[in-house]
Amino acid sequence: MDNQEIRKAGLKVTLPRVKILELLEASVPRHVSAEDVYKMLLEKGEEIGLATVYRVLTQFEAAGLVTRHNFEEGHAVFELDRGEHxxxxxxxxxxxxxxxxxxxxxxxxxxxxxxxxxEMEDHSLIIYGRCNKPSCPGRE
Amino acid sequence: MDNQEIRKAGLKVTLPRVKILELLEASVPRHVSAEDVYKMLLEKGEEIGLATVYRVLTQFEAAGLVTRHNFEEGHAVFELDRGEHxxxxxxxxxxxxxxxxxxxxxxxxxxxxxxxxxEMEDHSLIIYGRCNKPSCPGRE
DNA sequence: CTCGTAATGCAAAAGATTCCCATCTCTCTT
DNA sequence: AAGAGAGATGGGAATCTTTTGCATTACGAG
Structure with a gap:
């Protein structure tokens, strides 16, 4: 149950936090922006403020539940931390x-x-390239 | 001479572009934000608009003269490309x-x-850690 | 169930970057 | 060296992402 994870992080188990965690667990693609989360919640009928989404994601990050990445899109993306780097x-x-x-x-x-x-604390390695999926728009 | 580099990039040799390139060549630290560049130019008495700094840095990046990095500070930093990755x-x-x-x-x-x-096109590897310089505020 | 604290939502603010457009400046041509 | 045209600049407005202030609301300990 998600509630335990939230509680373990020292946070109150509130509806926004539960819904956001559920969403991250079910989310495909796994890498979503705060805005994405906000919109997905709206589509599910959950009226959760964008500010709350940002706050919760930041708290989840501090608690080690999610990881934040700075790809090159002008906004951060988050993914659920499954324990394996x-x-x-x-x-x-x-x-x-x-x-x-x-x-x-x-x-x-x-x-x-x-x-x-x-003393290494963290690291970020991102390889940028062209995938060769048939669906990729870059194929000619 | 810088002018050649700018010309080679297919850009007109204008005062802002020359000054920005000069500054990047002389700059310590080597990793500066657009805002940094703007302020450094002001201090030198060069009245170059912030919008121009952004435009020029982006053009220089496209031309391969500078590299843009997204560290975790909420803004991009640029460094002169010296040819060696x-x-x-x-x-x-x-x-x-x-x-x-x-x-x-x-x-x-x-x-x-x-x-x-x-097909790898580029990559970004950043290690985050604590340096052990005597001047680092994190030392206890 | 009640209370106090922590959390939420909204709107405003802040920070970074881009866009708009009138004006200016290179560069190429005469 | 002067002129024309394309391209560049500056400054502010606009945009986008993220944070913050504050009044209101919802957990959860007792």
């Missing part, structure tokens, strides 16, 4: 996002941070 | 940015993109 490949043509995880790269990053006298 | 380590406490380049990671990225059916 991964990085992203984004298609510059159709916006499709795929996930991957590579032990070699993860390892090297830690080493590099250490070599530079940094 | 590199990635970044950003201190989450003091904002300090260091650069690095790792052949192993570069290599793996290409492979991963290919494995996922993508």
């Amino acid at each position: 991964h990085d992203h490949i984004v298609c510059v043509l159709c916006g499709k996002v795929e996930e991957f995880m590579d032990a070699t790269i993860e390892e090297r990053q830690k080493e590099i941070a250490a070599e530079h006298g940094f | 590199h990635d970044h380590i950003v201190c989450v406490l003091c904002g300090k940015v260091e650069e690095f380049m790792d052949a192993t990671i570069e290599e793996r990225q290409k492979e991963i993109a290919a494995e996922h059916g993508f």
